[in-house]
């Protein structure tokens with residue numbers, strides 16, 4: 001069996017996903033070595049001499065080195081080592097470069113686990129994590145876990161905690177929803193607040209409804225803005241804004257400032273109206289553009305209301321992840337294209353930058369508009385909870 005660098009990294013991130021994909025592996029070329037009955041295939045973006053030593057470069061477009069990159073480069077190093085090559089591996093990322101410390105033991109151990117996993121007749125159970133949001137098997141995994149009332153459905157319960165809870169007798173969502181938070185705090189070794197949140201999360205899932213934990217505080221206003229940003233893999237941004245039920249969009253980059261000023265003008269139409277968004281990214285991007293363009297945002301930024309923080313502080317939702325998609329869907333909102341996600345949005349914007357692909361752009365605009373409309377649905381739902 002062939003194990004490519006990418007496939008190995010997928011296995012490291014989720015054993016189940018790799019198991020489900022293992023029969024679709026296609027032969028590929030690269031730097032190869034045989035190991036324990038597998039053919040390992042590694043890749044590098046460049047090979048060059050540095051200080052008299054052969055250096056293999058992995059180039060990645062993220063700002064920082066992620067765990068995924070460390071695993072990819074460790075795998076590459078492992079293969080080079082097996083081939084008897086005295087080489088070093090370096091990751092080049094947007095903010096710099098990093099030499100990788102060889103982790104041969106980890107790679108070798110993971111290959112043993114992989115062998116064992118693939119010998120089983122059925123795939124491992126889902127174990128939810130950040131990467132699930134973009135995974136093609138997400139719905140399938142969610143359905144399976146819901147059917148089995150699996151503890152991994154609970155936000156705040158990872159593999160380690162799940163094992164401890166099962167050992168303590170809390171085998172499913174139902175049993176955890178009736179648990180005493182003091183006991184959970186003691187068994188799992190977490191604070192009482194965290195234990196309370198896990199038990200509430202289980203209750204909310206069991207009853208399929210949100211639980212209000214704190215009064216929702218939202219500003220009063222006759223007008224409101226709903227704001228959502230998409231970014232490509234370089235430095236092009238799409239700003240979406242819903243105001244008075246009309247969607248507007250603005251294309252921004254370091255070279256195009258006209259739309260930035262149109263955007264600011266539109267936000268000044270109702271100078272006291274709140275600007276709702278979800279999580280930090282949108283506000284961070286605003287601040288970045290404010291700084292580069294030397295625009296004074298001190299009257300604008302206090303109007304930003306982060307609905308992610310609002311919901312996390314005030315409501316326990318019957319969802320595994322508190323992404324805008326999961327939360328707004330729970331309040332009945334549906335995106336026009338249910339298969340389009342953040343990654344597709346990034347690629348569509350990138351395609352627009354390179355090829356002026358209008359059909360990709362239209363799909364992206366629909367998605368961005370739906371994000372803005374989902375924010376409105378969420379805000380209205382929170383406001384009605386506030387009013388009882």
Ligand code: SF4
Nearest residue numbers: 014127132135138141
């Ligand atoms: S949804 Fe999550 S648990 Fe399921 S296969 Fe994908 S990454 Fe793994």
